[in-house]
Amino acid sequence: xxxxxxxxxxxxxxxxxxxxxxxxxxxxxxxxxxxxxxxxxxxxxxxxxxxxxxxxxxxxxxxxxxxxxxxxxxxxxxxxxxxxxxxxxxxxxxxxxxxxxxxxxxxxxxxxxxxxxxxxxxxxxxxxxxxxxxxxxxxxxxxxxxxxxxxxxxxxxxxxxxxxxxxxxxxxxxxxxxxxxxxxxxxxxxxxxxxxxxxxxxxxxxxxxxxxxxxxxxxxxxxxxxxxxxxxxxxxxxxxxxxxxxxxxxxxxxxxxxxxxxxxxxxxxxxxxxxxxxxxxxxxxxxxxxxxxxxxxxxxxxxxxxxxxxxxxxxxxxxxxxxxxxxxxxxxxxxxxxxxxxxxxxxxxxxxxxxxxxxxxxxxxxxxxxxxxxxxxxxxxxxxxxxxxxxxx
Amino acid sequence: xxxxxxxxxxxxxxxxxxxxxxxxxxxxxxxxxxxxxxxxxxxxxxxxxxxxxxxxxxxxxxxxxxxxxxxxxxxxxxxxxxxxxxxxxxxxxxxxxxxxxxxxxxxxxx
Numbered sequence: 001x002x003x004x005x006x007x008x009x010x011x012x013x014x015x016x017x018x019x020x021x022x023x024x025x026x027x028x029x030x031x032x033x034x035x036x037x038x039x040x041x042x043x044x045x046x047x048x049x050x051x052x053x054x055x056x057x058x059x060x061x062x063x064x065x066x067x068x069x070x071x072x073x074x075x076x077x078x079x080x081x082x083x084x085x086x087x088x089x090x091x092x093x094x095x096x097x098x099x100x101x102x103x104x105x106x107x108x109x110x111x112x113x114x115x116x117x118x119x120x121x122x123x124x125x126x127x128x129x130x131x132x133x134x135x136x137x138x139x140x141x142x143x144x145x146x147x148x149x150x151x152x153x154x155x156x157x158x159x160x161x162x163x164x165x166x167x168x169x170x171x172x173x174x175x176x177x178x179x180x181x182x183x184x185x186x187x188x189x190x191x192x193x194x195x196x197x198x199x200x201x202x203x204x205x206x207x208x209x210x211x212x213x214x215x216x217x218x219x220x221x222x223x224x225x226x227x228x229x230x231x232x233x234x235x236x237x238x239x240x241x242x243x244x245x246x247x248x249x250x251x252x253x254x255x256x257x258x259x260x261x262x263x264x265x266x267x268x269x270x271x272x273x274x275x276x277x278x279x280x281x282x283x284x285x286x287x288x289x290x291x292x293x294x295x296x297x298x299x300x301x302x303x304x305x306x307x308x309x310x311x312x313x314x315x316x317x318x319x320x321x322x323x324x325x326x327x328x329x330x331x332x333x334x335x336x337x338x339x340x341x342x343x344x345x346x347x348x349x350x351x352x353x354x355x356x357x358x359x360x361x362x363x364x365x366x367x368x369x370x371x372x373x374x375x376x377x378x379x380x381x382x383x384x385x386x387x388x389x390x391x392x393x
Numbered sequence: 394x395x396x397x398x399x400x401x402x403x404x405x406x407x408x409x410x411x412x413x414x415x416x417x418x419x420x421x422x423x424x425x426x427x428x429x430x431x432x433x434x435x436x437x438x439x440x441x442x443x444x445x446x447x448x449x450x451x452x453x454x455x456x457x458x459x460x461x462x463x464x465x466x467x468x469x470x471x472x473x474x475x476x477x478x479x480x481x482x483x484x485x486x487x488x489x490x491x492x493x494x495x496x497x498x499x500x501x502x503x
Contacts, residue, residue, distance in 0.1 A: 037437060038428070063429075063437030081436050104441055122442060153443065170443070199443070199472070215472055247467070247474035250433055251443065312430055313479065337429070355429065378429070 028073040031090050032342070032384035034353065034360055035078070036377040037062045042078060043360075043376055044093045047344050047351070047384065050362050050372040054093025060084040060100070066107045066381055069388035070132060071114030076383065077132075079108040079119055087135060090385060097135050101128050109159040112391070116180055118157060118165045125151030127167060129180065138183045145172035156201025156212055156254065158392045160225055168198035168212045168221075175201075175212060175223055175232055194221040194232040200254040203392035204264075211235075213254045215269060222282055235282045236275060245270030250311035252295050259299060263323065265306045267294035274308060276326060286326045290319050296340060300365055301347030305329070309338045318352070330368065334361050342382035353379035415487050423480075423488055434472065439492065443472060449494035460489035 034043040040062050044054040061082035068077050075096060078086045083102035086095055104123035116138060117130045126142040143152040152169035160166050165178045175194050179187040196216025203210050212221040218240040223232045252267035263285060264277040274294055276286040292314030298307050306321040315337050322329040336356035343350050349371065352361045360379050362372040387393040428437055434444040464485040467475035
């Protein structure tokens with residue numbers, strides 16, 4: 001398996017680096033993983049010298065895989081499409097534990113205290129909760145939404161302060177808050193009629209607002225977790241009113257949305273625009289025309305710029321929005337199928353997966369120069385260990 | 394309804410015609426598109442995700458022209474987009490056959 005894309009000498013080098021890692025003390029602040037979606041493997045990467053340290057194989061179907069980190073930032077929990085939940089030791093570059101917990105999954109989250117890992121499943125529709133250390137099952141929350149027992153696909157699962165998880169029911173148009181204060185007996189609060197087909201969601205960096213993007217209608221659903229009694233409110237209703245929707249060849253993502261000062265940036269659905277929301281009042285401030293259907297809309301950590309990638313047929317392009325002028329300031333073409341972008345914690349570098357070029361590119365975010373290009377087998381998501389310390393990541 | 398009738402008729406007539414084999418290079422591109430781009434909703438192994446599974450078992454009994462119509466025109470009210478700007482009718486029919494596994498061995502895929 002190791003030799004799939006890696007020439008023998010690199011494998012040997014990785015092995016040596018790996019063995020070296022075992023015998024040396026190091027932190028994980030500059031480590032991360034890159035998902036190799038087709039091979040079912042991940043690369044452990046290091047951002048100081050911009051290199052791969054190890055390849056970990058045997059993770060199953062990693063299409064649409066995502067990851068969260070343990071609170072000590074040593075372990076990455078990788079959520080695979082096939083229901084696999086794999087706990088990877090990024091220091092030792094190996095699988096610590098792995099279970100297959102459902103038939104079809106979409107993502108997961110880790111609780112504020114790091115004790116529980118939650119996975120959102122399409123099949124069977126619902127959320128399953130596991131002990132973060134042992135991956136032993138702790139609780140199950142079936143997303144049953146009608147009297148006949150139908151279960152919804154679950155999307156937009158995030159952690160919220162107070163050992164809670166918040167998620168959306170795609171088929172039912174609902175948002176649920178699960179309180180895991182008593183892990184074996186989750187308390188669920190349900191909000192119905194939140195909008196048509198929530199497809200993904202995010203939580204603001206301080207953990208107060210949960211915002212679900214709606215596929216079935218123009219608009220977003222907003223829940224204030226400080227004041228849940230006020231219910232879910234629709235924001236930016238009908239942002240595409242009167243315009244014919246353009247084809248969406250890839251669903252946008254809400255995770256990693258951009259909050260820059262009072263402004264939030266989100267992808268429009270079916271329009272080649274990034275929507276700018278004023279967080280004072282949650283109304284539309286501007287719409288920024290971009291080259292295609294936005295997929296990820298990510299703020300550089302200093303919030304001075306917002307980087308955007310796109311669905312087919314514009315998925316070779318990244319556009320950068322200047323937050324001061326609210327206009328595109330730069331267009332880059334890293335290569336075929338730019339799937340994901342991840343900034344280093346302080347934002348001096350951005351790591352970009354270029355799937356169809358089998359490469360991860362690293363750019364300097366001040367000069368926009370390419371600093372490195374790492375070989376990777378059909379790379380998709382990039383998840384740096386600094387995510388361990390952020391609410392909602 | 395009238396336009397739908399003509400679409401169905403045209404599709405039916407097309408199905409009677411012999412489908413020319415696509416160039417090998419285009420076939421490879423379509424297999425790649427299927428795994429990686431269709432796969433973002435239907436799963437890398439087409440076992441389903443936000444969209445339904447597209448395995449030979451689940452597609453058994455569905456006819457290729459109808460599947461090609463779905464590929465080309467999408468499913469209104471769902472995230473399935475119309476692919477007609479990217480995939481021709483002939484290519485959509487090839488994809489349908491390929492997914493059903495009736496004319497191509499899946500193991501030769503990427």
